[in-house]
Amino acid sequence: MLNEDLTHELETVPDFDRFAGVDEVVGELARLAERHPSVAVLRRIGTSRLGEPLLCLTVGDGPAQGVVVGMPHPNEPIGGLTAMHLARRMCEDAALRRSVGYTWHIVGCIDPDGTRLNEAWFTGEFTPCRYGRNFYRPAGDEQVEWTFPLAYKDAYFDRVLPETLAWMRLIDDVRPTFMTSLHNSERGGVFYYVSRPEPALHPALKALPLRYGLPLHLGEPEHPSVRRLDDAIYLMLNARALYDYLESIGQKFDGQIAGASSTEYAERHGTFVTIVELPYWRDDAAGDHSPAGVPYARVVRDTAADLAELAAVLRCTLDAVLGEVVSNSPFLRASRFFVPLVADVAESERIRAREPGNDREATVAEVRSSRDLVHTYRLRYTGMLLRALEAEIGIGNGTPTIRARHRVLEEIYTAWAAAATADTTPEPIPLRDLVAIQYGTILAGARHAKT
Known part of the structure; x- marks a missing residue:
């Protein structure tokens, strides 16, 4: 169930005709900081491996702290559009800022080096063939989302990337009440990860895709180690559960992922994390039981x-x-x-x-x-x-x-x-619908985290 305020706020999401590249996302956050100096400030939190500044827009002065990180995997650009929309709304609407009650820390793109290697498919005809032919996803020890420190059984990882270090410092500086990294999948239905069971949040999460005519993902989870909490809602994938599952079937953890995730790192602060995985292409069979x-x-x-x-x-x-x-x-x-x-x-x-x-x-x-x-x-x-x-x-x-x-x-x-x-005949989902679901997930998750 979606409350009236959230339903109204979803109507603010505009139409999009393409994905935004790194320069557009970062440029928009910089423009918002210039236009709204009384409520927003842009600061550098780190440097990418190729020397690009990593920037964070802080908006508002609410008592709760929210961290939003775009493009944690560089082939997942829906979050760039969502980060820009969230930043605009929080800069421009004082009543919304007050009602949500957060200070927002928005990183539009945490992996600019990798994202630039995908930008060839961000515009023009969008098909699985063209996407795959211009695809890039980093090796495991070069993925920002999966290179947080890990020490579990005989798995040990401390080769933290500069981008991951910037994210770690941000988490430790603000001790977020709520955090999300803006992911997306490719095909199938919509599904969610949460860092801890929160059944009261499930109805709102499941209602968001249905509002836009998209099915919930009722097929296989991303990995057998993932625990299902509800239809299309899972406990967050994490390194320890993955290790235990692989050990149980006689396989080794090495080579699957490098380290821990941002969610695992934020556990020390009691942060509630919600992630929505969104497909690019519509497939109603994904919700057929x-x-x-x-x-x-x-x-x-x-x-x-x-x-x-x-x-x-x-x-x-x-x-x-x-x-x-x-x-x-x-x-x-x-x-x-x-x-x-x-x-x-x-x-x-x-x-x-x-x-x-x-x-x-x-x-x-x-x-x-x-x-x-x-x-x-x-x-x-x-x-x-x-x-x-x-x-x-x-x-x-x-x-x-x-x-x-x-x-x-x-x-x-x-x-x-x-x-x-x-x-299957691929039908691209309107970007507005995908951004609206991701934006709605942020607002619903953030409000729930404060209760």
């Missing part, structure tokens, strides 16, 4: 087989060129990380297919989310490895092997893109 007519174990086995095939293709390509590459580009570093990760996920799925109780019938949503996982991984990681090969060719290192492997991999990518399109 009806029987699919196939055994669930078979669905999981098929997913394992498809991911194992993908890992083999990528591994073969990578092994063939590693002796000839010279650039160590971000795309190559990421490919070196994700190729074995895909193989690990395939093995996890193969093991999971044998678990007791998985001989039941699968739901339509489970089948769809399993297929979406395969399509997403194929386009993401094949596209990124192609970019790694093109980086070598672009600097004049187009050896016969690199050029030949690029040609073959491009053909495979084209076939997998066609299969993804044939499996």
Whole structure:
């Protein structure tokens, strides 16, 4: 259920015709600080690995403290638009600031270096094929969201990135009542993570997507270690739970993620964290709980087989060129990380297919989310490895092997893109709807955190 004030505030979200790049997001926060000096101040909280200032806009003087961080993963730009809208509303509407009762600390983009490597698909035709072909996601130890300090059992991580350090200092400086990092997924329905069970918040969270005609995600969670609290609402994915799950099935934590998350770091301050995961493309099957007519174990086995095939293709390509590459580009570093990760996920799925109780019938949503996982991984990681090969060719290192492997991999990518399109016709969701759901989640979560 959405209260009247929140419903009214959602109407303030404008239409958008494209995603905003780094310069636009940071520039808008700077302009707001200039226009509203009595309520907003822009300050530098750190420096990116390539030397770019990391900026935070602080708005208001409410007793509660809220931290909002955009683009924690650089392929997730919905949050840039949401951060700009939140900042505008809090700067421009004194009554809203008073009613919410927060001092807001808004970081429009925490990973500018990585985000710039995705900006080629931020404008123009938006399809899964074009997205995957221009995709970048950092290697695990280069992801700002997953490089917070970790010491758990025999897992230890302290190679904190400069961007992560800036975020850590912000958390420790303001000791937030509420925090969110602005993530999004790609396909399927809308779902949420919360840092602790808060059943009273669930009705508002579940009502937000339905207001815009989007389904809740009722298929597979992002990872088997995740605990479901309600339809499309999960306890936050965290390093310790992931470690314990992998240990239980005989796999190692190393190579899955690097360190802990921002949510785990903020636990020391009692911070309540809410994250909404939003798809780019509409898929009503994501919310279909009806029987699919196939055994669930078979669905999981098929997913394992498809991911194992993908890992083999990528591994073969990578092994063939590693002796000839010279650039160590971000795309190559990421490919070196994700190729074995895909193989690990395939093995996890193969093991999971044998678990007791998985001989039941699968739901339509489970089948769809399993297929979406395969399509997403194929386009993401094949596209990124192609970019790694093109980086070598672009600097004049187009050896016969690199050029030949690029040609073959491009053909495979084209076939997998066609299969993804044939499996489901992608319909981009209006950006206004996605921003409104994310904005509404911030306001609902922040107000709940104060109660």
